[in-house]
Amino acid sequence: xxxxxxxxxxxxxxxxxxxxxxxxxxxxxxxxxxxxxxxxxxxxxxxxxxxxxxxxxxxxxxxxxxxxxxxxxxxxxxxxxxxxxxxxxxxxxxxxxxxxxxxxxxxxxxxxxxxxxxxxxxxxxxxxxxxxxxxxxxxxxxxxxxxxxxxxxxxxxxxxxxxxxxxxxxxxxxxxxxxxxxxxxxxxxxxxxxxxxxxxxxxxxxxxxxxxxxxxxxxxxxxxxxxxxxxxxxxxxxxxxxxxxxxxxxxxxxxxxxxxxxxxxxxxxxxxxxxxxxxxxxxxxxxxxxxxxxxxxxxxxxxxxxxxxxxxxxxxxxxxxxxxxxxxxxxxxx
Amino acid sequence: xxxxxxxxxxxxxxxxxxxxxxxxxxxxxxxxxxxxxxxxxxxxxxxxxxxxxxxxxxxxxxxxxxxxxxxxxxxxxxxxxxxxxxxxxxxxxxxxxxxxxxxxxxxxxxxxxxxxxxxxxxxxxxxxxxxxxxxxxxxxxxxxxxxxxxxxxxxxxxxxxxxxxxxxxxxxxxxxxxxxxxxxxxxxxxxxxxxxxxxxxxxxxxxxxxxxxxxxxxxxxxxxxxxxxxxxxxxxxxxxxxxxxxxxxxxxxxxxxxxxxxxxxxxxxxxxxxxxxxxxxxxxxxxxxxxxxxxxxxxxxxxxxxxxxxxxxxxxxxxxxxxxxxxxxxxxxxxxxxxxxxxxxxxxxxxxxxxxxxxxxxxxxxxxxxxxxxxxxxxxxxxxxxxxxxxxxxxxxxxxxxxxxxxxxxxxxxxxxxxxxxxxxxxxxxxxxxxxxxxxxxxxxxxxxxxxxxxxxxxxxxxxxxxxxxxxxxxxxxxxxxxxxxxxxxxxxxxxxxxxxxxxxxxxxxxxxxxxxxx
Numbered sequence: 057x058x059x060x061x062x063x064x065x066x067x068x069x070x071x072x073x074x075x076x077x078x079x080x081x082x083x084x085x086x087x088x089x090x091x092x093x094x095x096x097x098x099x100x101x102x103x104x105x106x107x108x109x110x111x112x113x114x115x116x117x118x119x120x121x122x123x124x125x126x127x128x129x130x131x132x133x134x135x136x137x138x139x140x141x142x143x144x145x146x147x148x149x150x151x152x153x154x155x156x157x158x159x160x161x162x163x164x165x166x167x168x169x170x171x172x173x174x175x176x177x178x179x180x181x182x183x184x185x186x187x188x189x190x191x192x193x194x195x196x197x198x199x200x201x202x203x204x205x206x207x208x209x210x211x212x213x214x215x216x217x218x219x220x221x222x223x224x225x226x227x228x229x230x231x232x233x234x235x236x237x238x239x240x241x242x243x244x245x246x247x248x249x250x251x252x253x254x255x256x257x258x259x260x261x262x263x264x265x266x267x268x269x270x271x272x273x274x275x276x277x278x279x280x281x282x283x284x285x286x287x288x289x290x291x292x293x294x295x296x297x298x299x300x301x302x303x304x305x306x307x308x309x310x311x312x313x314x315x316x317x318x319x320x321x322x323x324x325x326x327x328x329x330x331x332x333x334x335x336x337x338x339x340x341x342x343x344x345x346x347x348x349x350x351x352x353x354x355x356x357x358x359x360x361x362x363x364x365x366x367x368x369x370x371x372x373x374x375x376x377x378x379x380x381x382x383x384x385x386x387x388x389x390x
Numbered sequence: 391x392x393x394x395x396x397x398x399x400x401x402x403x404x405x406x407x408x409x410x411x412x413x414x415x416x417x418x419x420x421x422x423x424x425x426x427x428x429x430x431x432x433x434x435x436x437x438x439x440x441x442x443x444x445x446x447x448x449x450x451x452x453x454x455x456x457x458x459x460x461x462x463x464x465x466x467x468x469x470x471x472x473x474x475x476x477x478x479x480x481x482x483x484x485x486x487x488x489x490x491x492x493x494x495x496x497x498x499x500x501x502x503x504x505x506x507x508x509x510x511x512x513x514x515x516x517x518x519x520x521x522x523x524x525x526x527x528x529x530x531x532x533x534x535x536x537x538x539x540x541x542x543x544x545x546x547x548x549x550x551x552x553x554x555x556x557x558x559x560x561x562x563x564x565x566x567x568x569x570x571x572x573x574x575x576x577x578x579x580x581x582x583x584x585x586x587x588x589x590x591x592x593x594x595x596x597x598x599x600x601x602x603x604x605x606x607x608x609x610x611x612x613x614x615x616x617x618x619x620x621x622x623x624x625x626x627x628x629x630x631x632x633x634x635x636x637x638x639x640x641x642x643x644x645x646x647x648x649x650x651x652x653x654x655x656x657x658x659x660x661x662x663x664x665x666x667x668x669x670x671x672x673x674x675x676x677x678x679x680x681x682x683x684x685x686x687x688x689x690x691x692x693x694x695x696x697x698x699x700x701x702x703x704x705x706x707x708x709x710x711x712x713x714x715x716x717x718x719x720x721x722x723x724x725x726x727x728x729x730x731x732x733x734x735x736x737x738x739x740x741x742x743x744x745x746x747x748x749x750x751x752x753x754x755x756x757x758x759x760x761x762x763x764x765x766x767x768x769x770x771x772x773x774x775x776x777x778x779x780x781x782x783x784x785x786x787x788x789x790x791x792x793x794x795x796x797x798x799x800x801x802x803x804x805x806x807x808x809x810x811x812x813x814x815x816x817x818x819x820x821x822x823x824x825x826x827x828x829x830x831x832x833x834x835x836x837x838x839x840x841x842x843x844x845x846x847x848x849x850x851x852x853x854x855x856x857x858x859x860x861x862x863x864x865x866x867x868x869x870x871x872x873x874x875x876x877x878x879x880x881x882x883x884x885x886x887x888x889x890x891x892x893x894x895x896x897x898x899x900x901x902x903x904x905x906x907x908x909x
Contacts, residue, residue, distance in 0.1 A: 249771055250764055251770065256749055260751065
């Protein structure tokens with residue numbers, strides 16, 4: 057029942073996640089503290105939201121390498137606007153999200169109209185958007201003190217906390233709730249709308265999709281636009297989380313986002329996977345990232361181990377795919 | 391050789407003393423449920439062109455692939471100079487002197503001619519680096535010996551099919567081949583290019599190389615070959631000198647089998663649904679005219695490359711015709727895209743599995759509803775139950791064996807996947823359904839079921855065009871059979887008068903008179 061495993065990959069991943077968390081809580085007493093957990097999950101939520109957008113793009117058999125630059129640029133622009141102008145905070149946030157949408161649409165245009173392969177196109181915009189970031193920054197940074205009072209608080213705040221007798225639950229971080237909402241909305245749209253279904257069709261076999269009348273180019277454009285918008289949201293949240301922003305903020309994040317998507321079970325070849333998986337992948341990697349130092353893994357080994365974990369996760373996935381292909385070939389008559 | 395009794399081909403060898411450089415001895419090969427070859431023996435002699443004929447699926451390609459080292463026989467062996475060898479792969483086969491030119495040239499379009507000719511055995515210089523000058527010089531020499539003009543430094547991309555094939559032959563000759571296997575080499579060549587090819591083959595033969603010439607075109611076999619072998623259903627039928635055979639003989643050996651009857655309920659023939667008049671697409675087919683009525687199954691028979699799939703593609707809007715007209719329900723139509731064709735009521739189940747578009751990560755229900763999603767759910771949101779019910783309908787109708795409509799299609803067997811494909815196109819509620827090799831690669835049991843389905847569909851009033859290379863299938867299912875040959879309709883045969891031989895004659899372009907006079 058190899059194919060069954062693929063379907064319930066999200067369940068498997070969640071189980072591994074819980075196991076890892078349990079292991080960490082035993083070995084590293086600092087892990088289960090409220091402060092630590094809120095910090096970890098809040099950051100993972102930012103990655104998760106970006107990962108949902110990236111998953112949409114990867115589903116259509118494309119890739120977006122520029123998400124880190126979009127996040128960085130949006131974060132910096134929002135912060136700058138709040139620092140230098142008297143824009144109300146929600147307006148600044150809306151501006152940031154809108155900027156992300158526009159950057160995503162630009163990617164979409166380059167890929168669908170100019171027919172540039174997405175890996176090349178977004179490699180280019182990765183630099184262009186980062187360049188814009190440096191231009192806007194002009195050597196300056198934005199510090200928390202420049203921003204409205206209590207700007208970074210939401211990153212630490214939780215909802216639904218309670219204290220009952222001796223048992224206390226500090227609540228779910230706001231960022232996590234946001235991420236859950238995003239995953240739910242996008243996930244349901246993918247599963248329960250015609251357009252969502254068409255994402256999978258285009259990623260699985262764009263030629264055949266065109267035969268039955270699916271507008272492949274429109275679908276891909278939509279994917280990139282949504283990815284940009286979600287990266288915009290992630291950018292806004294990044295600004296809140298960190299408070300201090302540089303032109304180079306979020307550099308290198310693209311690989312983390314893509315790793316989250318792939319670890320979460322979305323096939324890089326397109327056509328299969330879920331956004332829930334991508335979000336769980338983000339949480340999983342966020343946890344690993346947080347735990348390794350807590351488990352007293354030496355500083356020098358951190359990046360290595362982190363990379364190794366990603367490789368193992370993806371190799372297991374590849375192995376399962378190979379096995380299911382073989383089973384398919386055996387059952388199919390040649 | 392380890393055989394106890396001489397097989398027919400070996401007893402037909404030119405002289406008992408000559409050990410064939412290459413021979414197949416009792417080779418059998420099975421793919422899944424299909425027995426591609428059963429106990430086939432064949433000996434190739436030096437200085438001789440040996441023709442290999444048989445209808446589609448007879449096993450010709452499998453023999454070529456076994457010789458090329460691509461497939462290993464399940465039983466029996468490939469003999470080199472009388473000794474059995476196990477060919478692990480094409481590189482080894484080539485190094486042993488077996489050169490194969492496949493149907494489709496497998497060149498690297500971005501590399502030069504010389505690089506392609508010497509791919510795998512590039513002449514090396516003193517430090518192990520590539521000796522470009524030697525490569526170009528040797529290529530020049532080979533082309534000269536073939537009396538052709540091809541620039542070894544030219545990039546392969548953009549060269550004509552005929553030139554690409556010559557490069558493949560040069561590739562073969564660059565390794566001092568003892569055996570040259572040509573698989574349907576003339577399929578895409580003009581008459582002039584065929585002549586050029588034949589001259590080269592004769593030259594090669596005269597140099598002592600053993601040549602195996604696989605072809606559908608019987609007249610070429612007679613022109614070029616000294617001996618010929620006929621295969622049928624994976625078995626060896628006969629090997630004889632071409633002087634002792636006639637074309638009708640070959641055809642008779644290719645087909646002669648009992649025709650099994652498939653379930654066919656006779657339907658009421660209704661209105662004319664589709665009419666094709668003088669349809670032409672340059673390079674593919676010419677002046678095609680036929681009609682399809684409700685309840686009718688029109689069979690399109692012919693050899694590979696006859697143009698049947700090309701006609702279907704034009705009818706479905708995948709390609710455009712250059713002239714002629716198509717009338718659907720009396721109105722002139724010209725579909726620019728398949729969606730237009732689907733909207734009008736024509737569906738095409740492609741032979742090319744890639745176009746199937748079965749999304750492997752989707753369930754049966756999701757695949758079946760894919761083409762009609764916008765129609766089914768005009769308000770954007772899908773409803774699982776609607777989908778499931780629709781799919782369950784087809785699962786029942788087509789008897790698709792699964793654990794339920796939510797099962798992923800990748801878990802189904804080949805035959806059932808094929809049924810899902812048919813269900814998917816049926817869901818678009820077509821009036822005319824074109825099926826292109828619907829039972830290829832499907833096992834016997836599922837095959838009969840697919841035939842039943844097709845029969846039921848006709849009974850329900852659909853007009854069906856059945857493209858098939860399997861003569862028994864075409865004969866049993868069709869009300870009328872149109873035989874295409876080289877892009878034209880050679881003849882139309884009503885059900886009552888259809889026999890395998892008549893179809894095969896037409897498919898190979900034999901004149902009607904020959905049938906009457908040729909025994």
